[in-house]
Amino acid sequence: MSGDNALIAIDRVFLHERTGAAALKSMAAAGRQVIDPARVFAVMDHIVDTRPGRTDATLMPGGQAFITETRAACRAAGITLFDVNDRDQGITHVISPELGIVLPGLTLVAPDSHTCTQGAFGAFAWGIGSSEAEHAMVTGTLRMARPKTMRVTFLGALGAGVTAKDMILTLIATHGAGGGAGHVIEFAGEAVCALDMEARMTLCNMATEFAAVSGIVAPDALTLDYLKGRRYAPNPLPDWSDLVSDDGAVFDTEISIDASLIEPMVSWGTSPAQSIGIGGCVPHDAPQRALDYIGFSRGQVIAGVPINAAFIGSCTNARLADLRRAAALLKGRRVATGVHALVVPGSSAVKRAAEAEGLDRIFTQAGFEWRESGCSLCFFAGGEGFAPGSRVISSTNRNFEGRQGPGIRTHIASPEMVAASAIAGVICDPRGQR
C-alpha cells in the first residue's frame, strides 16, 4: 500500500435499495463476487411506501426498480435481505442493532451517511459510497487512512426533558457543521454513560452532520444487555471489556460540554449547525440566504412560530423509546387544527412493540397518521411530500434547503418537541407541555 493508506478488514456490510442497488449492479457487471455473503445484509428502507398494505410499488416515480433490482441482485449474490414486508424490515441503522448484526469491536460500513449511528455499540461504523461498498463486499476490506481522533465529553447530567438529540445539536451548533472533519469521535462523560442504547444511537447518528467520519461510545453493561439474545449476536457474548480508551489516552482534539446547561434544541436555518435552544432567538449574524429560505428574521424568537406539519421518524429518532416519550406528551391530547402529523416507526419490530403497548392508538387518537416502517419523509424522493410551503417540525437529522421537498422549511428537534409542537400548532418547549 502506498501513501497514508492501509487495508482495513470490514466485518459487516449493510446495503439498502437506494445506493446498494448501484453497488450490486456494478459488481455483477464486472463479474465480481462477494467474498463472504454471510457477512453482508440488505434491507428495503429508503423509498418503500409507508402506507398500510404496501407492495413493491413506490410513490416515487420509478422507485420500484430499485426494489426489484436489489432483491434480484441480493438473491444472485447470496446476501441476506430484509424485504419490504419482512417482519425484520426497518431502517438500516435501526434493524442492524435489533438483530445483533452490529457488535462491539466490529467494523461495519454501509453506503449511507448515517451508518455512524451504530457506533453507539462500540463498533467502528461509518458511511461510504457505492463504489466503496462494492470494494468492501468483493475484497472484505477498505483502503483508508487512519482518521484523527476526537473526544467529546459531556460533563454532568442532562436536565429533565433534555435528550441526546439536544446534546448532538448543541455540539454541532457550538462547533459548526465542519467541526468534526476528519475525526472519529468518542462520546464520553457522565451524561453519555447515563444514556440508554437508543439515545446513544441518536447521539452517534448525527456525527456525520458534524463532518466526522463516525462517532463511538465505549461498550458497557447496557450495551451487553441490549445485545444479549439478538439473532446474529454470539451466545454467550464474548468479553469486550477491553474496548475502552486507555486511561491517559491522547486525542487529536478534545471538546467538553456542560450537559446541565443544554436546552431542548431546534434548528432555525438550513444547516444542523443553525440550531438554538428553544428559549433563544435567530442569531443577529444569521446568513441572509438561510433566512430567506426559512422565512425568518434576525433576532426573531423561535418559540411560538406556527407549523404546518409534524414528523416523527428516521434513523435519528424513531425507536421505541422515542415513540414512548412522544406518546407520553400526546396522550389524551389532539394535534392542533391544520397540522399534518405523522409517525413512521424506525422498524417493523418497533412498530409491533409500540402497538403492543398501545402507543399507536395514542398517536392516532391525537391525530397522527401511524405508518409502516421506512425512511419516509426524512427526505423527498419525488413521491409523497408535505404540502407546498409547509413549515415542518421533524425528528430527523437534516434541515437542508429542499431536503423534505422543494421549498419545505424543516426544523429538526427531539421527538418530544415535535409532539409538543404538533399539539400547540407552534414550535414550543416540550417541558411546558407535561
Added chain:
Amino acid sequence: MTPFATLTSIVAPLLRDNVDTDTIIPSREMKSTGRDGLADGLFAPWRYLQERTPNPAFVLNQPAYGGAQILAAGANFGCGSSREHAVWALAEYGIRTVIAESFAPIFANNCIRNGVLPVVLGKDAIAALGGCEATIDLAAQTISSSGKSSGFHIDAEAKTMLLEGLDAIDLTLKHANAIATFHAHDRAARPWVYL
C-alpha cells in the same frame, strides 16, 4: 476510469459553505439504479426555475461558465447523504475538479473513485481563482492562474489512482492472499465475526 492528467478550465465560483449532496443531486433526480443519466439533475434546485427553465442567476447557467470543468466552493462541500450520485452527476456534467476549503469525508472518497479531483485551498485563494482560468497539474500538485502557482496536498495513493485511472478493487485484489490469511487467523481470534 479516465486518468486525470492536467486540466485547464475556467473556475466556476459557487462560494457557499455546506453545499450538501441533496442539493448537488436531489433524491428525486436519482431515477435509475445505475450511475448514468444524472447530469440533468445536477444542482437542480438552484439550476432551474419552474419546469426546468434555467435559472440565469445560477453560476453554471451563465455563459462564461458554460464549459467549466472546475468548480470552486466554500467549506464542508458535499456534506450530507453519502450518495455517490452527487459525484457521478458532477462528472457526467463535466466537472473534473472541485476546489473547496474542506470536503465532507464520504464525498471526497467518492471523488477519488470516480476520477474527480478534490482540492483543498484556503478561502482567499479560492476567492482569487473564481472566474479565472486555471491549470491544474496533478503530478506536480499545483494550480496555476494569472501567472501565480500554488501547491495543494493530496494523499499519495489517491494521486496515483487519479493519475493512472486505477480501479481500487483491482489494486486490492492483488492482496487477495494476504486477505485470506488474515481471515483465517481472525476467524480463530474473533469467531463471532464470521457468521
